[in-house]
Amino acid sequence: MNFTNFGRYILLLKAAFKRPEKWKIYMKAIFQQMDFIGVGSLGLISIISTFIGAVMTLQIAFQLVSDFIPKTIIGSVNRDSTILELSPTISAIVLAGKIGSAISSEIGTMRVTEQIDALEIMGINAPGYLILPKILAGITMVPMLVIISMVLSITGGYLGGTLSGAVSPTEYIQGITTDFNPFTIAVALVKAFVFGFIITSVPAYEGFYVKGGALEVAQASTRAVVVSCISILACDYLVTGLML
Structure with a gap:
């Protein structure tokens, strides 16, 4: 970009955040987007988080082979890695592919079929009506999905570690409860908020300004996912540097 x-x-976002004409209509659209982004992505996030947690536990156990390192450290490392990086970032990248492509395709199709032009002719603030509900739903539901991802990833680590024999249940639980810093949760939620904004606003921009036909809509959808993923990784570095 x-x-x-x-x-x-920036101009599109400024137009999107203008005061809505009728909040009742916008609230209905917001709840629809919350259902699409949150409930619709819950299954995918749950499966990915559980398996990532299990695999991380096995990999940490494989690397920590020294007799001088207690096995409780496996739970601690998995907990901190999950909260600070894996749950927010991996979840955001997955959602960028699932949600971002859908948003870009939806708005792009409306643009090439002149539905957005029709809204503007009727005096409706098209950016606000089409984009604002998606952004509000994104910054609300993505942090909730990340919290669920954290819980399931740590649980997956417990299951993967204990079933494989890499770590005992007592050692894992002791590891995830020892020296826990609640500030890591705050860092993860800030990341999730920023990522939720990127996941919804960048694809909306790509779709809103698309020109051409079906091929251009598909290209805009692909571009939206790529730009969103790069933006997520860049913001991940910035938030981590500023807060940690």
Whole structure:
């Protein structure tokens, strides 16, 4: 995204955050998007988080083979890695592919079929009506999905570690409860909030300004996912550097 496109992106967001004409209509759209983003992604996030937690436990146990290192450290490392990095970032990248492509395709199709032009002719704030509910739903539901991902990933680590014999249940539980720093949760939720904004706003921008037909809509959808993923990784570094 160059400086010209970034300027258009900021202007689009400014238009999207104008005061809605009728909050009742917007609230209905917000709840629909919350259902699509949150409930619709719950199964995918649950499966991925559980298996990532299990695999992380096995990999940590494989690397910590020294007799001088207590096995309780396996739970501690898995807990901190999950909370600070894996749950927020992996979840966001997965959601960028699932949700971002859908948002870009939806808005892009409306653009090429002139539905957005029809809304503007009727005097409706098209950016606000189409984009604002998605952004509000994204910054609300993505943090909730990340919290669920944390719980399931740590649980998956417990299951994977104990079933394989890499760590005993007592050692794992002792590891995840020892020296826990609640600030790591705050860092993860800030990341989730930022990622939720990116996942919804960047694809909306790509779809809103698409020109052409079905091929261009598909290209915009692909571009939205790529730009979203790169933005997520860049913001992940910035938030980590600023807060830690």
